[in-house]
Amino acid sequence: MNPATDGSLSTPLVMLGILLITLSGVPSLFTRKNAGFGQKLASLFVTAGAICGLIGAFSSIILNRSETFIIAWGLPFGPCEIALDPFSGLFLLPVFFISACCSIYGIGYWPAAEHAETTRKVTFFFGLTAASMAFLVMARNMVLFLVAWEVMALSAYFILAAEDHKKEVREAGFIYLAATHTGTLTLFAMFALLHHVTSSFLFPAAASIDAATPLSAAILIAALIGFGMKAGLMPLHVWLPSAHANAPSHISAIMSGVLIKMGIYGIIRVVSFFSHPPLWCGVLILAAGMTTAVLGVTFAMGQKDMKRLLAYSSIDNIGIIAMGVGVAVIGQATGSSTLAMLGMAGALLHVLNHAIFKPLLFLNSGSVIHATGTRNIEAMGGLARAMPATSILFLTGTIAICGLPPLNGFVGEYLVYLALFSGAKDGGGSSAAFMALAVPSLALTGGLALACFAKLYGTAFLGLPRSTDAEHPHEPGGTMLAPIRVLAFLALLIGLFPLLAVKLLHYPLLSWSPDLAQSGLTLSTLAPVTWITMAGVTLAVVALILYVCYSRQLKSTSRQTTTTWGCGYVRPSARMQYTGSSFTETLVHLFKGVLRPRGKEPELKGYFPATREYASNIPDLVLDLIIIPVSRGIDFGFSFVRKLQHGEYHLYILYIFVTMVALLIWAH
Amino acid sequence: MYPFADQALVFVMLINFLALGSSRMNVSVRAVALQGVTLGILPGIMHTFSWHLLAITAGIILAKGVAIPWLLVGAMRKAEIRREVEPLIGYIPALVLGAIATALAFVFAAKLPLAPEHQGLLFIPASIATLLTGFLLLVTRRKAISQVIGYLVLENGIFIFGLLLTEAMPVMVEAGALLDLLVGIFVMGIVINHISREFSSIDTSRLTALKE
Numbered sequence: 001m002n003p004a005t006d007g008s009l010s011t012p013l014v015m016l017g018i019l020l021i022t023l024s025g026v027p028s029l030f031t032r033k034n035a036g037f038g039q040k041l042a043s044l045f046v047t048a049g050a051i052c053g054l055i056g057a058f059s060s061i062i063l064n065r066s067e068t069f070i071i072a073w074g075l076p077f078g079p080c081e082i083a084l085d086p087f088s089g090l091f092l093l094p095v096f097f098i099s100a101c102c103s104i105y106g107i108g109y110w111p112a113a114e115h116a117e118t119t120r121k122v123t124f125f126f127g128l129t130a131a132s133m134a135f136l137v138m139a140r141n142m143v144l145f146l147v148a149w150e151v152m153a154l155s156a157y158f159i160l161a162a163e164d165h166k167k168e169v170r171e172a173g174f175i176y177l178a179a180t181h182t183g184t185l186t187l188f189a190m191f192a193l194l195h196h197v198t199s200s201f202l203f204p205a206a207a208s209i210d211a212a213t214p215l216s217a218a219i220l221i222a223a224l225i226g227f228g229m230k231a232g233l234m235p236l237h238v239w240l241p242s243a244h245a246n247a248p249s250h251i252s253a254i255m256s257g258v259l260i261k262m263g264i265y266g267i268i269r270v271v272s273f274f275s276h277p278p279l280w281c282g283v284l285i286l287a288a289g290m291t292t293a294v295l296g297v298t299f300a301m302g303q304k305d306m307k308r309l310l311a312y313s314s315i316d317n318i319g320i321i322a323m324g325v326g327v328a329v330i331g332q333a334t335g336s337s338t339l340a341m342l343g344m345a346g347a348l349l350h351v352l353n354h355a356i357f358k359p360l361l362f363l364n365s366g367s368v369i370h371a372t373g374t375r376n377i378e379a380m381g382g383l384a385r386a387m388p389a390t391s392i393l394f395l396t397g398t399i400a401i402c403g404l405p406p407l408n409g410f411v412g413e414y415l416v417y418l419a420l421f422s423g424a425k426d427g428g429g430s431s432a433a434f435m436a437l438a439v440p441s442l443a444l445t446g447g448l449a450l451a452c453f454a455k456l457y458g459t460a461f462l463g464l465p466r467s468t469d470a471e472h473p474h475e476p477g478g479t480m481l482a483p484i485r486v487l488a489f490l491a492l493l494i495g496l497f498p499l500l501a502v503k504l505l506h507y508p509l510l511s512w513s514p515d516l517a518q519s520g521l522t523l524s525t526l527a528p529v530t531w532i533t534m535a536g537v538t539l540a541v542v543a544l545i546l547y548v549c550y551s552r553q554l555k556s557t558s559r560q561t562t563t564t565w566g567c568g569y570v571r572p573s574a575r576m577q578y579t580g581s582s583f584t585e586t587l588v589h590l591f592k593g594v595l596r597p598r599g600k601e602p603e604l605k606g607y608f609p610a611t612r613e614y615a616s617n618i619p620d621l622v623l624d625l626i627i628i629p630v631s632r633g634i635d636f637g638f639s640f641v642r643k644l645q646h647g648e649y650h651l652y653i654l655y656i657f658v659t660m661v662a663l664l665i666w667a668h
Numbered sequence: 669m670y671p672f673a674d675q676a677l678v679f680v681m682l683i684n685f686l687a688l689g690s691s692r693m694n695v696s697v698r699a700v701a702l703q704g705v706t707l708g709i710l711p712g713i714m715h716t717f718s719w720h721l722l723a724i725t726a727g728i729i730l731a732k733g734v735a736i737p738w739l740l741v742g743a744m745r746k747a748e749i750r751r752e753v754e755p756l757i758g759y760i761p762a763l764v765l766g767a768i769a770t771a772l773a774f775v776f777a778a779k780l781p782l783a784p785e786h787q788g789l790l791f792i793p794a795s796i797a798t799l800l801t802g803f804l805l806l807v808t809r810r811k812a813i814s815q816v817i818g819y820l821v822l823e824n825g826i827f828i829f830g831l832l833l834t835e836a837m838p839v840m841v842e843a844g845a846l847l848d849l850l851v852g853i854f855v856m857g858i859v860i861n862h863i864s865r866e867f868s869s870i871d872t873s874r875l876t877a878l879k880e
Contacts, residue, residue, distance in 0.1 A: 650756060650806065650807050650808070650809075650810075651807075653803065653806045653807050654807045656803070657800075657803040657804075657807060660803075661772070661800075664772075664776045667779075
């Protein structure tokens with residue numbers, strides 16, 4: 001490698017980290033007899049690599065270092081350039097940090113002793129996925145980027161389909177593969193067009209392409225589709241729920257926390273190539289974000305599968321991030337640096353925040369699933385008593401994801417709100433109208449998220465156990481709890497001291513857009529986040545005082561144990577409790593236009609009706625109601641082609657024979 | 669241009685018809701063996717004598733004329749079949765098709781853009797005719813051993829073409845052709861063995877059970 005700029009240790013450290021993580025799974029491939037040792041060694045490698053990488057990324061972000069390296073390769077695709085700038089560095093943070101957390105968690109959650117068949121595969125491809133994501137954000141050559149993208153997509157397939165003996169896992173894997181390949185195909189088209197415009201395989205410099213041409217419009221649309229497919233923007237989210245639900249929990253955590261953010265990275269990076277992105281592009285991203293956020297959380301509300309619910313909630317959060325990006329692009333298009341800075345800051349901060357609280361929730365859900373053996377929240381209940389630590393940590397994640405103070409989810413959404421309000425107030429014309437529309441939709445998202453997570457937490461952790469599986473849960477081991485605790489601590493830290501995060505965003509924002517660097521704005525003056533610290537601390541103190549008073553009063557009064565939500569019956573049983581479905585039934589009914597809940601209510605006759613069964617589920621609007629029926633139609637319509645493949649291999653040879661004779665005749 | 673070459677090639681084409689028209693496996697195998705021996709002699713009479721050429725000629729004759737037929741007869745004995753009972757197309761129609769194919773081969777050969785020194789030779793039509801016969805055998809016969817015979821005839825057609833292209837038969841080219849054959853026979857041997865073990869029959873039309 002030849003350092004093209006003044007050499008420093010940031011990039012070598014990050015590259016060392018990537019190398020360590022890539023190789024982390026290799027020793028485990030040779031430890032057939034003692035897979036547990038290989039797994040632990042891999043965690044050690046990943047953690048060491050992550051520490052190296054984090055130091056490198058932090059030094060790049062804080063010291064504003066941009067470095068470019070060119071690797072010698074023999075391929076005819078221009079110079080193989082990799083670069084580390086603060087913007088890439090910001091995306092490296094979750095990649096390294098979450099990989100280390102999930103890898104450590106995996107030791108307890110996916111022990112080699114119980115998963116002898118899959119441990120080696122999961123360990124190896126986990127390292128490959130994490131490393132390719134880190135490499136992806138540093139690639140500055142289109143072909144190199146696509147290579148890293150494909151390695152990431154394919155190795156993620158192998159870890160998410162770890163339990164491929166189960167039918168639903170195979171189906172989820174197939175849908176994932178189909179979706180990711182469609183996305184990659186679009187990216188090929190996008191990069192081909194970009195290459196046509198710049199006649200170079202290198203990424204163009206920021207703000208270097210004129211955005212007014214039709215070709216630029218095609219590039220932007222293709223980038224939105226290709227990257228949006230990975231990020232999970234509606235209606236391109238089809239692969240996300242089933243893949244997240246069926247993967248092992250630490251894999252779901254890294255996929256939801258980091259992998260889908262690579263789509264967001266791609267969108268922001270490609271938009272940054274254009275000098276003045278068109279207004280329609282910003283409005284399109286904002287509208288896509290609004291739809292994704294509202295529909296994502298609506299679908300989440302109807303789910304019974306804990307991880308499927310969390311997956312839909314990831315879609316909702318991607319929507320919030322996309323809203324921030326949309327506002328930023330509108331700001332660039334209308335020449336408002338304030339808007340661009342606030343919007344992008346909100347998006348980037350929410351990327352970081354979601355990368356903290358979603359893995360927190362997924363890892364916790366892994367502990368719950370590990371303890372109860374089911375993903376169905378209707379079969380859980382009363383877990384708070386048996387798993388107090390998990391319960392508190394889960395609650396932390398739920399509060400964060402609902403965007404409530406004093407946790408980190410609030411800060412990111414606050415910045416997005418600030419951007420929307422300032423756009424609606426100061427901007428003019430259609431963009432102001434869109435921002436004004438975006439504010440209530442973000443508020444609606446927040447409210448629905450609250451209902452959704454009240455359902456999740458209430459059903460799983462409160463009340464009484466609803467099935468025998470949930471009766472004897474156990475707290476997870478130390479290696480499982482430790483990463484979760486660290487994540488929860490970070491969520492609280494950013495929530496209480498958002499100034500830290502805001503300072504961290506300064507240089508990444510400037511390296512994203514040269515216009516912002518010229519405007520001389522700083523985020524900490526635009527967003528009065530010190531007030532959040534004060535309000536947050538006050539809130540925490542008040543809550544603490546109330547808790548102390550309440551527990552004192554509780555000690556002095558007499559207590560009686562009964563069922564939660566007993567409804568005043570004399571002998572209430574666990575089956576009489578509110579279920580999660582009944583909790584959100586009203587809301588699901590309100591949104592039945594999009595949710596289309598399935599399930600026929602049983603007819604009950606007389607005072608003592610016979611036993612009746614009732615089952616309901618909420619199909620995915622796009623996958624189950626559009627894509628699968630359309631694919632079936634295509635399958636049926638082209639079934640006549642299948643007659644050509646009849647298994648009579650004499651006739652196959654006849655095809656060759658006829659073709660050959662026909663070609664010989666045609667040639668003359 | 670070459671003495672006796674045309675006679676030998678006509679003989680090869682006649683053997684094609686024998687392979688197409690015979691119902692007994694023994695005859696087919698012997699026909700192919702005879703064809704192989706004829707083709708083995710051809711390079712010997714085409715080029716001036718050398719020990720190297722002699723070794724190659726002997727090798728081809730041994731492989732095509734002795735070793736492979738011997739293996740095939742062994743396989744027939746193991747699988748206990750003597751005749752192709754019900755071909756997909758009858759023997760007379762197959763012969764007629766073979767005649768049409770041979771006629772077409774002459775038409776095609778006349779129109780191929782050949783090097784001037786190769787024009788007017790019998791090599792090209794004989795090659796195409798043998799190739800098409802091989803295809804016909806593959807398409808019309810059911811038994812796996814008949815299929816192997818079809819492949820061998822096909823391979824012979826390619827071999828005749830190769831005779832023209834190589835000036836003095838570089839040993840590598842010939843070795844490549846023989847290797848092809850060996851692999852082909854090897855694969856078919858395995859297939860036959862497995863078909864008769866799995867389905868207690870070596871009727872290849874039953875392979876449809878394997879389709880998706």
